[in-house]
Amino acid sequence: MWIEQIPDCLRRLLPQVLWRGDKTRKVLYLTFDDGPFDEGTPWLLDELDRLQIKGTFFCIGKNVEAHPELYHEIIARGHRVGLHGYEHRRGLYKDEAAFEADCACVAALIDSDLYRPPHGKLKRKQFKAMSQRYRVVLWDVITRDYNPKLAPEKVCRIATRYARNGSIIVFHDSAKSMRNMRYAMPRAVAYWKEQGYQFETL
Numbered sequence: 001m002w003i004e005q006i007p008d009c010l011r012r013l014l015p016q017v018l019w020r021g022d023k024t025r026k027v028l029y030l031t032f033d034d035g036p037f038d039e040g041t042p043w044l045l046d047e048l049d050r051l052q053i054k055g056t057f058f059c060i061g062k063n064v065e066a067h068p069e070l071y072h073e074i075i076a077r078g079h080r081v082g083l084h085g086y087e088h089r090r091g092l093y094k095d096e097a098a099f100e101a102d103c104a105c106v107a108a109l110i111d112s113d114l115y116r117p118p119h120g121k122l123k124r125k126q127f128k129a130m131s132q133r134y135r136v137v138l139w140d141v142i143t144r145d146y147n148p149k150l151a152p153e154k155v156c157r158i159a160t161r162y163a164r165n166g167s168i169i170v171f172h173d174s175a176k177s178m179r180n181m182r183y184a185m186p187r188a189v190a191y192w193k194e195q196g197y198q199f200e201t202l
């Protein structure tokens with residue numbers, strides 16, 4: 001479906017965006033959006049250690065401010081971080097001044113050259129402008145773990161069905177996705193390891 005894997009014809013509209021990594025190798029890039037989150041991030045960090053995987057965490061500035069110790073722990077455990085806005089307000093990109101202020105706030109909190117817009121949405125000219133400042137990353141596979149109406153087994157099936165060489169895969173480190181992510185991520189990883197995939201950070 002188009003939601004889980006956006007077709008190439010639409011990706012070509014935003015050529016400056018990174019949608020997928022190295023297509024020539026069996027490598028996957030796990031990304032975790034919206035943290036840090038006190039009920040989820042500690043579990044996620046321990047689980048990634050157990051699985052011996054380093055991932056990329058696109059953090060919300062407001063959450064970094066609320067949980068600086070978790071933000072530093074993500075980095076201390078060897079993961080990469082990226083910016084995911086200061087707020088995660090829907091439609092923020094429509095108000096230029098508020099959007100710029102949001103960008104300045106998050107840039108002061110998170111030191112990274114990676115940026116993923118909240119909800120994956122920006123105006124085209126904002127995509128262009130942000131890509132001059134950052135490596136703007138969207139995704140190859142979105143697991144839809146954020147949808148509590150989806151069964152965890154379904155989220156796992158989405159992850160394993162759509163992942164392919166170089167996939168950048170989105171999970172969420174947030175309250176509403178916790179049940180699905182906790183179930184689906186380790187099981188999908190076990191499947192991918194059996195298939196011979198390696199895991200890298202962006």
Ligand SMILES: [Zn+2]
Binds near residue numbers: 033034084088118119
């Ligand atoms: Zn998000």
